[in-house]
Amino acid sequence: MTANDMSLYTGQPSGPVGKQIAGYRVEQVLGRGGMAVVYRAKDLRLDRTVALKLIAPERARDDTFRRRFTHESRVAAAIDHPHIVPIFEAGETDGVLYIAMRYVSGLDLRALLDRDGPLPVATALRIAAQVASALDAAHEHDLVHRDVKPGNILVAAGTDSDHPEHVYLTDFGLTKKSLSLSGFTTAGEFVGTLDYMAPEQISGRPVDGRCDLYSLACVVYETLAGCPPFERDEDVALLWAHQYDQPPPLTDRRPGLAPAAADVMAKALAKVPEDRYDSCLEFVAALRVATGQHAPAPSSKDPRPRRISANLWPPPEPPAWARPVFRGPPGGP
Known part of the structure; x- marks a missing residue:
């Protein structure tokens, strides 16, 4: 790990702000724990703010931990729930393990x-x-x-x-x-x-x-x-x-x-x-x-996407530019 990589993990004043790792530009330290540090960062590819978690270097050198990190990041990312922070990406670059998650303001x-x-x-x-x-x-x-x-x-x-x-x-x-x-x-x-x-x-x-x-x-x-x-x-x-x-x-x-x-x-x-x-x-x-507390009444703003009725027939045609990727059932047109 280079000196710059180490400063990204430790958050030293010499510092992380403005440095890039795996396509993210670090902007601010959000929190630090025993085995990780979390930054607010900019996803340079999609121009969005994320929370970027970097894993301590000694953990990254542990093969058992690396396998566990990869597996658990994938499983956690697969859970789609409104009260679980979504994981956008997990990986490794230059010996640094990282997870990019939704940045939550608050x-x-x-x-x-x-x-x-x-x-x-x-x-x-x-x-x-x-x-x-x-x-x-x-x-x-x-x-x-x-x-x-x-x-x-x-x-x-x-x-x-x-x-x-x-x-x-x-x-x-x-x-x-x-x-x-x-x-x-x-x-x-x-x-x-x-x-x-x-x-x-x-x-x-x-x-x-x-x-x-x-x-x-x-x-x-x-x-x-x-x-x-x-x-x-x-x-x-x-x-x-x-x-x-x-x-x-x-x-x-x-x-x-x-x-x-x-x-x-x-x-x-x-x-x-x-x-x-x-x-x-x-x-x-x-x-x-x-x-003596009761659950709040349902909001008038329904956050769920509306479903298209299954009785709509025939289904709407795709736009002309998209038709080449559509195929009918086997044996069909």
Whole structure:
């Protein structure tokens, strides 16, 4: 890796702005983590703004990680869902692994909570429902996110007063096929964030979608209470708490909620996956009922494309310039 490539990853002042990688011109650092850095960048081929994620050089040199990166990027890109950040491209150039995704203008939930503190119940549940929908869609593809946390939930402006936020779940780079996987990588490192990590991840047991449900419940708890369910001074104590301690009832930290809300949260945070809800949307629906919140009425602006009636016959003719690529059925004209 060249010095310039390294400055792209590290974001040093010598810096990334204006440099190009794989057809993208870097414009601004958006965020940085243990194994990646994300930039706002310009796609020079299509003249659009994207979020460009570059993987740490030491990861790129790991053949196992490279294979996993390629596979998981393809699977994540195949999920077409309104609350999952679309992946435009994933690849490698000059020894640098990268993913180009839709750029979402707005705050992540971590920044929103840091700025505003606990959210109104209705806002917290609107955000939760959209994340739950994204997670259930991933689980239908036999994928587990395994790092659901406020920093991976992007909150953009919504379409109208009934839908004031549009939420995206991002960072599917840690997803894997759900069977036979634990919370550890092959190098023995944790996959996930300790404040939101399910007991089965910590103990190294196989995980499925109920692992994400637990993490989502931790996030929702924080949006309502202002802090995660478990707070400890040491990482080891936090790991122990997720596995063995009972969280403080939600109603103790958010007075005014009905006792039923604490019961719903306790079930979603059950230590044993089988004791939790069967899906993320089921959890959010139960919490809506318990808090007296109702799902917003459908918007008058239907975002779905209108379908052409199947009874229209004969079908419209293609334009003259397109006719050479159309062919009739075998044996036909």
